[in-house]
Amino acid sequence: MNKPTAREGATPLRGRNIKTIVNAGLARRHAAERRFRWYGLIAISLGLAFVVLMFANIIGKGSPAFWQTYIRVPISFDAAALDPEGKRDPQALASADYAALVRAGLRQMFPAVEGRLPLRALSALTSSDAAYELQRRVQDNPGLIGTQQEVWLLASAAVDTFVKGNIDRSLPEAERPLKDSQIEWIDQLRAAGKIERQFNAVLFRNGDSREPEQAGIRGALMGSFFTLVVTFLLSFPIGVATAVYLEEFAPKNRWTDIIEVNINNLAAVPSIVFGLLGLAVFINFFGLPRSAPLVGGLVLSLMTLPVIIIAGRAALTSVPPSIREAALGMGASKLQMVGHHVLPLAMPGMLTGSIIGMARALGESAPLLMIGMVAFIVDVPKNFLDPSTVLPVQIYLWSDLPERAFVERTSAAIMVLLAFMILMNGLAILLRKRFERRW
Amino acid sequence: MSTTAIDTQVALNGALNRNAPLRQSAGVQVTDYENRQTVGKITVDNPKMVCREVNVHYGQKHAIKNVSLDIGANEVIAFIGPSGCGKSTFLRCLNRMNDTIPTARVTGQIKLDDDDIHAKEIDVVQLRARVGMVFQKPNPFPKSIYENVAYGPRIHGMVNTKAELDDLVRESLERAGLIKEVEKRMLEPGTSLSGGQQQRLCIARAIAVNPEVILMDEPCSALDPIATAKIEELIDELRENYTIVIVTHSMQQAARVSQRTAYFHLGDLIEIGDTDQIFTNPRHKLTEDYITGRFG
Numbered sequence: 001m002n003k004p005t006a007r008e009g010a011t012p013l014r015g016r017n018i019k020t021i022v023n024a025g026l027a028r029r030h031a032a033e034r035r036f037r038w039y040g041l042i043a044i045s046l047g048l049a050f051v052v053l054m055f056a057n058i059i060g061k062g063s064p065a066f067w068q069t070y071i072r073v074p075i076s077f078d079a080a081a082l083d084p085e086g087k088r089d090p091q092a093l094a095s096a097d098y099a100a101l102v103r104a105g106l107r108q109m110f111p112a113v114e115g116r117l118p119l120r121a122l123s124a125l126t127s128s129d130a131a132y133e134l135q136r137r138v139q140d141n142p143g144l145i146g147t148q149q150e151v152w153l154l155a156s157a158a159v160d161t162f163v164k165g166n167i168d169r170s171l172p173e174a175e176r177p178l179k180d181s182q183i184e185w186i187d188q189l190r191a192a193g194k195i196e197r198q199f200n201a202v203l204f205r206n207g208d209s210r211e212p213e214q215a216g217i218r219g220a221l222m223g224s225f226f227t228l229v230v231t232f233l234l235s236f237p238i239g240v241a242t243a244v245y246l247e248e249f250a251p252k253n254r255w256t257d258i259i260e261v262n263i264n265n266l267a268a269v270p271s272i273v274f275g276l277l278g279l280a281v282f283i284n285f286f287g288l289p290r291s292a293p294l295v296g297g298l299v300l301s302l303m304t305l306p307v308i309i310i311a312g313r314a315a316l317t318s319v320p321p322s323i324r325e326a327a328l329g330m331g332a333s334k335l336q337m338v339g340h341h342v343l344p345l346a347m348p349g350m351l352t353g354s355i356i357g358m359a360r361a362l363g364e365s366a367p368l369l370m371i372g373m374v375a376f377i378v379d380v381p382k383n384f385l386d387p388s389t390v391l392p393v394q395i396y397l398w399s400d401l402p403e404r405a406f407v408e409r410t411s412a413a414i415m416v417l418l419a420f421m422i423l424m425n426g427l428a429i430l431l432r433k434r435f436e437r438r439w
Numbered sequence: 440m441s442t443t444a445i446d447t448q449v450a451l452n453g454a455l456n457r458n459a460p461l462r463q464s465a466g467v468q469v470t471d472y473e474n475r476q477t478v479g480k481i482t483v484d485n486p487k488m489v490c491r492e493v494n495v496h497y498g499q500k501h502a503i504k505n506v507s508l509d510i511g512a513n514e515v516i517a518f519i520g521p522s523g524c525g526k527s528t529f530l531r532c533l534n535r536m537n538d539t540i541p542t543a544r545v546t547g548q549i550k551l552d553d554d555d556i557h558a559k560e561i562d563v564v565q566l567r568a569r570v571g572m573v574f575q576k577p578n579p580f581p582k583s584i585y586e587n588v589a590y591g592p593r594i595h596g597m598v599n600t601k602a603e604l605d606d607l608v609r610e611s612l613e614r615a616g617l618i619k620e621v622e623k624r625m626l627e628p629g630t631s632l633s634g635g636q637q638q639r640l641c642i643a644r645a646i647a648v649n650p651e652v653i654l655m656d657e658p659c660s661a662l663d664p665i666a667t668a669k670i671e672e673l674i675d676e677l678r679e680n681y682t683i684v685i686v687t688h689s690m691q692q693a694a695r696v697s698q699r700t701a702y703f704h705l706g707d708l709i710e711i712g713d714t715d716q717i718f719t720n721p722r723h724k725l726t727e728d729y730i731t732g733r734f735g
Contacts, residue, residue, distance in 0.1 A: 252541060322578035328539060329574065330591045330644065331567035340590070341580060 062411025212405030223388030230297020243312030275367030311353020579629030635666025
């Protein structure tokens with residue numbers, strides 16, 4: 001029955017050479033394939049080129065910020081000046097005039113300098129942090145009093161910028177932050193080996209500051225840390241529980257459909273809207289403090305939840321039904337089936353989704369602007385209610401400042417942020433590889 | 440033709456009243472393909488499970504149509520039939536696995552001993568502990584061999600001490616004929632075993648809770664002939680202590696392992712009877728066509 005029909009169907013082709021027909025089209029097909037490959041290659045190369053460009057730019061600009069200029073100054077910890085009563089009273093030690101010690105040390109190096117203005121220019125070589133540094137040292141070790149020490153002191157931002165080669169000495173004196181005399185002193189110090197670039201511990205030790213050489217990301221890092229802790233503690237358990245309920249327990253009806261559509265839509269809501277919501281609900285209605293990591297964490301939880309729920313549901317659906325049947329067939333209750341078998345198998349996927357969501361929360365700034373985490377905060381936050389800022393917002397704040405040293409720090413902070421992002425994504429990949437089980 | 444109609448009518452009456460003696464004239468064959476009434480004796484003297492007028496709907500689809508049959512204690516009954524005939528669906532009614540499919544609707548009466556399995560006071564967890572199941576594809580949990588077998592006793596709280604559990608696991612593996620192969624590797628994942636071993640592990644897992652009935656849904660379809668032979672041998676041994684219902688695509692397998700055979704076609708139970716009789720002297724034309732390989 002079938003064969004004649006098949007042959008009849010072939011009638012229009014009878015007498016024609018199939019080989020030539022196919023060959024005629026081959027060149028066109030191959031060309032299309034080649035074109036497509038080229039498009040792909042071009043797209044990937046463009047993407048890679050931009051990534052390389054971005055990284056080169058950021059690293060090029062930011063890496064000098066990890067090194068900071070220090071000046072070696074002879075300091076005589078004069079007992080008469082620091083502790084005239086000789087009691088080593090901490091109160092007295094704290095209020096002594098350490099700036100005078102720095103000035104005296106600088107004058108000792110350049111005894112020829114006379115006059116109020118030149119002396120002020122001389123002491124401007126070091127940062128105002130230099131005096132605090134001496135204070136810290138004396139408080140840590142009162143035995144220093146009465147001794148003569150050579151101390152590496154933090155140079156001012158202008159000196160640092162000059163040493164890093166970012167100030168053109170051929171410019172007229174009025175157009176650069178350093179005077180001719182200062183440049184001359186720097187040259188002398190350099191020749192004597194008394195100026196040096198050291199690792200910039202200040203960047204990781206201090207909070208924000210108006211003085212670039214004293215500005216650090218510690219405050220922002222701690223703010224980000226507290227915020228993310230709140231975000232994780234809230235969004236992970238709630239997200240996983242929601243995913244499990246919707247996927248395993250909820251009846252499939254119109255209501256769950258509506259909820260599902262809404263969750264999917266929430267994942268696409270612009271993040272600043274969550275900031276507005278947080279401002280209205282958490283701060284204005286519940287009266288929580290502004291700029292606090294707790295509120296930031298709440299807002300970011302709202303933003304991260306849909307991502308975790310969607311990832312969690314995808315992970316749950318990918319668990320093979322045979323495992324569920326096996327558990328149910330053994331007489332496990334539904335909760336036992338989920339708890340003993342489905343959830344452990346879905347956990348790597350859920351963790352991966354959560355970490356990706358957390359990485360997104362780490363990089364988020366817009367919603368946090370709305371709840372006041374954009375303030376200039378010098379103190380490093382110590383708990384969930386201290387006013388603080390977060391890393392991306394710190395980057396945003398610094399990027400607004402004109403000083404060359406802040407430009408450098410902006411890039412450095414971006415590098416730190418990127419490092420954490422890469423770390424978190426790496427962790428996600430690691431977890432997935434580590435806990436992936438075959439079935 | 441007229442005699443057969445009466446004959447099947449008697450059979451159906453018997454189905455409704457299983458104490459009524461059945462009259463079955465040997466040698467009479469139903470030649471009418473349109474006759475969808477069950478041929479053969481659906482009752483047994485010593486029933487473990489009794490199913491009456493079971494219907495299953497998947498949404499609009501009528502998957503099982505008015506099926507009535509008895510499953511005898513300590514017998515192996517085989518369900519055969521072409522793909523999509525409903526034999527697996529019917530099997531899954533017996534431990535209410537169809538409950539997990541949202542669109543499935545099961546009506547009719549199924550009794551395990553004297554308990555109606557659809558009754559309110561029967562919890563599905565209890566039912567599934569009494570009616571174990573082995574699936575088509577070996578599906579050990581992605582846990583150790585030990586944990587696989589220990590899972591059932593553990594969730595049902597059947598043992599009190601670790602030593603008891605150890606014994607139970609060993610005994611179950613022994614009865615499943617697997618102990619020699621896995622004795623030294625109890626803590627390796629169950630998925631590291633071969634397909635046949637995995638299926639025997641699943642059987643060990645099922646018998647660890649000491650069920651009354653074991654349902655097997657094409658347990659050998661994913662296995663090679665040697666592994667299949669081992670499972671069949673095992674089924675024969677297990678018959679002493681358990682009632683076994685097996686769905687199979689292989690008619691040779693049904694002939695080898697079962698005492699009774701039920702032939703399903705498009706949701707109808709066409710013929711049921713002693714395995715010997717079904718394979719040597721089928722009474723319905725559809726059964727004959729199927730077992731002689733004319734279709735299916």
